[in-house]
Amino acid sequence: METEAKSDAKVGAETTARPETTARPETTARPETTGGLHPTLQADSLIDLYRRTLAVWGEQAQYDQSIEECAELSVALLHYRRAKGSRQAVIDEMADVILMMGQLRWMFGPQEVDLAVERKRAKLERLLRKTTGSDTSEDV
Ligand SMILES: [Mg+2]
Numbered sequence: 001m002e003t004e005a006k007s008d009a010k011v012g013a014e015t016t017a018r019p020e021t022t023a024r025p026e027t028t029a030r031p032e033t034t035g036g037l038h039p040t041l042q043a044d045s046l047i048d049l050y051r052r053t054l055a056v057w058g059e060q061a062q063y064d065q066s067i068e069e070c071a072e073l074s075v076a077l078l079h080y081r082r083a084k085g086s087r088q089a090v091i092d093e094m095a096d097v098i099l100m101m102g103q104l105r106w107m108f109g110p111q112e113v114d115l116a117v118e119r120k121r122a123k124l125e126r127l128l129r130k131t132t133g134s135d136t137s138e139d140v
Contacts, residue, residue, distance in 0.1 A: 046099075050106045062107060066100040073097050 026122035054062060079085025105113045 034112065046102060047106065050068040050103045053103065058108070062100070063104055066097075066104055069093065069100045 059064075073090070073096070076085050076090045076093040080087065080090045
């Protein structure tokens with residue numbers, strides 16, 4: 001994960017310019033534990049890391065960093081698919097994305113995120129059953 005100091009000033013400016021009407025989740029309650037995600041992302045040390053990262057660089061920087069890491073993973077996968085990139089590069093970018101998803105999950109609220117993940121998991125399960133013909137329900 002590469003959070004650069006140069007983005008700090010830029011982020012600060014963007015934060016002050018944010019319109020009041022921007023629809024985004026209120027993040028007033030940030031839990032002390034992350035709940036049921038991967039054990040790596042539940043570690044108390046990571047919660048502390050998320051908290052300190054947010055305090056130092058701010059909310060906008062976490063969004064920006066998440067976008068950047070997702071883009072880097074996209075590029076790594078494209079290169080890997082074309083045999084221009086290494087498996088390790090993909091794994092490294094996955095690690096960055098996983099950490100940023102842990103940060104965002106904590107910021108947005110693990111319970112809500114986990115509920116959404118469960119909804120998506122169940123939907124995928126239904127779609128898979130329907131696609132493979134092992135389910136006759138129409139509620140996908
Ligand atoms: Mg990266």
